[in-house]
Amino acid sequence: MQFAVFALLALGSNVLFSWLAAESGSIFNEQGLVSYLIWPMIILLSGIILARRASNQTLVFVPVVLWLVADTLSALLQSLVQFFGSYGWLPEWSYSFLPILFLVLFLWQTLSLLWIFSRRLRIPWWERIIILVGAVALLTIWQRNVADQPIFKQIPVEPVLEEAALYEQPRLLQQALNSIDPSIDGKTDWYFMGVAGFSGQNVFRSEINKVRELFDVRFGTSGHSLSLINNTYSWMDEPIATKTSILRGLKKIGQQMNADEDVLFLTLSSHGNEDIVQLANPPIAMDNLDAAWLREALDASGIRWRVIVVSSCYSGSFIDELASPTTVVITASAADKASFGCTNTAEMTYFGQAFFAESLRGNTSFESAFKDARIRVNERESAMGFEPSEPQMVIGSLMETALPAFEQVLFDKARPSVASLTNNTASTTVNALPETTANLSVGEVDAAAE
Incomplete structure (x- = not known):
C-alpha cells in the first residue's frame, strides 16, 4: 500500500515538473511515463534481491519507498524552481549551479540507499564498489532515456512557407x-x-x-x-x-x-x-x-x-x-x-x-x-x-x-519648430526655428570638437 501511494505521489510530482518545464505546444507523452517508471522498478528489484540475501521479506519495498519519497521532494523542489524561472524571478547566477545541484540530489537519493543497505548487510567493500559503479552506469542510461522521452513532449514541426506567402x-x-x-x-x-x-x-x-x-x-x-x-x-x-x-x-x-x-x-x-x-x-x-x-x-x-x-x-x-x-x-x-x-x-x-x-x-x-x-x-x-x-x-x-x-x-510637439541643415559651397549650417538659431560652419564644429 505504501509503495502504491508513494509511487503515485512521485509520478504526480514528476508530471507536474515536466508540465512546467515543457515548451509551448507540447503534448502528453505516454512513453515518458514508462521511461520514468523504469528506475523505480530497478530499485524494487534491488529490494527483492536484498530481502532474499538478508532472509528478511520486510525489506522488499523499503528501498523503493525511500527512493520515491526522496524523488517526490526533489521533483517538487524542481517544480518550484521551474515556476520561478518561467516568470524570470531567478537570478542569472542560479542557472549555473542549479542543474549541478539537482544532479547531485538525484545521485545522492539512489547511491546513499545502496551504500546504507550494503553496510547493513555487511557486503564486502569491493562488491559495494561494483554495485555503485553499476548503479551510476544504469542511472546514466536511464537519464538519457528520460531526457529523450519527457512526460510532456513537443512534436517537432518543420517550418513551412505557404505558397500564398511566397507571392x-x-x-x-x-x-x-x-x-x-x-x-x-x-x-x-x-x-x-x-x-x-x-x-x-x-x-x-x-x-x-x-x-x-x-x-x-x-x-x-x-x-x-x-x-x-x-x-x-x-x-x-x-x-x-x-x-x-x-x-x-x-x-x-x-x-x-x-x-x-x-x-x-x-x-x-x-x-x-x-x-x-x-x-x-x-x-x-x-x-x-x-x-x-x-x-x-x-x-x-x-x-x-x-x-x-x-x-x-x-x-x-x-x-x-x-x-x-x-x-x-x-x-x-x-x-x-x-x-x-x-x-x-x-x-x-x-x-x-x-x-x-x-x-x-x-x-x-x-x-x-x-x-x-x-x-x-x-x-x-x-x-x-x-x-x-x-x-x-x-x-x-x-x-x-x-x-x-x-x-x-x-x-517639442507643443511648440513646433523647424530645424534645417543647409549646404553651401563653403559650409554646413544648422538652423533651429523659431526659438534658437545656431550658425556653425563645419570648420567651427570640427574646431570645437578638437
Whole structure:
C-alpha cells in the first residue's frame, strides 16, 4: 500500500515538473511515463534481491519507498524552481549551479540507499564498489532515456512557407516602400526604420511595432516609417527582414529624404553575437546582419544624419563600425556583454522597455533618455542578479552640434519648430526655428570638437 501511494505521489510530482518545464505546444507523452517508471522498478528489484540475501521479506519495498519519497521532494523542489524561472524571478547566477545541484540530489537519493543497505548487510567493500559503479552506469542510461522521452513532449514541426506567402511578400515590401513619403524641403523630417531579426520569439516583433507606434504617433514619423519583421506568424502581414529588404528600405528612405536636413532613426532588435545581429526566419536561409555590411549599406543609401539603436547581446561591438561624425550609436550592451529580457512572455526587452517605453517618453533628448534608461536597466539587472549589460552611447562630433536642433523638432510637439541643415559651397549650417538659431560652419564644429 505504501509503495502504491508513494509511487503515485512521485509520478504526480514528476508530471507536474515536466508540465512546467515543457515548451509551448507540447503534448502528453505516454512513453515518458514508462521511461520514468523504469528506475523505480530497478530499485524494487534491488529490494527483492536484498530481502532474499538478508532472509528478511520486510525489506522488499523499503528501498523503493525511500527512493520515491526522496524523488517526490526533489521533483517538487524542481517544480518550484521551474515556476520561478518561467516568470524570470531567478537570478542569472542560479542557472549555473542549479542543474549541478539537482544532479547531485538525484545521485545522492539512489547511491546513499545502496551504500546504507550494503553496510547493513555487511557486503564486502569491493562488491559495494561494483554495485555503485553499476548503479551510476544504469542511472546514466536511464537519464538519457528520460531526457529523450519527457512526460510532456513537443512534436517537432518543420517550418513551412505557404505558397500564398511566397507571392505576398514581394507585394508587402513594395507596398511598404511606396508608403514612404518624400520630405519637405526647408524643414527637418525624421524617418524611422525598425528591424525585428529573430522569428522564433514574439518579443522582437512586439518591440519594433511598439517603437514604430511611438514614433508615428508621438514623434510624427507616420508616412516616413518602415518596419521589417521576422516572425513565424506575420508572413502574410508584414515584410520580412533580410539583407535585401533592409538594403532596399535604406535606399528608398535615402531617395525620399533630404540628406542635409533629415534624420534617420534606425533600430534593430534581435539575438546577437559579436559584430552580428541575427536574422532568422525559417524555412528561408538568411545571412546574419553584420556591422560592416550595415555601415556600407547606410553609406550607399546617402543617408547622412543617423541615430542607430541596436538592441541585442554584444551589440556594443557594432559601435566601431557604425560610428561616424554624423551618427549617434546606442547599444543595449557593451561589446562583451549580454543583454536581457528576450523571453517568450515579454513584450519588450529590458533595454527596449527602459529606453523606449519609459525614458524616451519623459525626456527631451536622446542623451538624457539614455542615461535614465541605463540606470533603469542596471537596477533591474541587479535585482535579478544578472551581470550588468552596460548599455553604450556614442555621439559623433558633427552630430553633437546638430542633435539639439534635430531633437527640438522631434520632441517639442507643443511648440513646433523647424530645424534645417543647409549646404553651401563653403559650409554646413544648422538652423533651429523659431526659438534658437545656431550658425556653425563645419570648420567651427570640427574646431570645437578638437
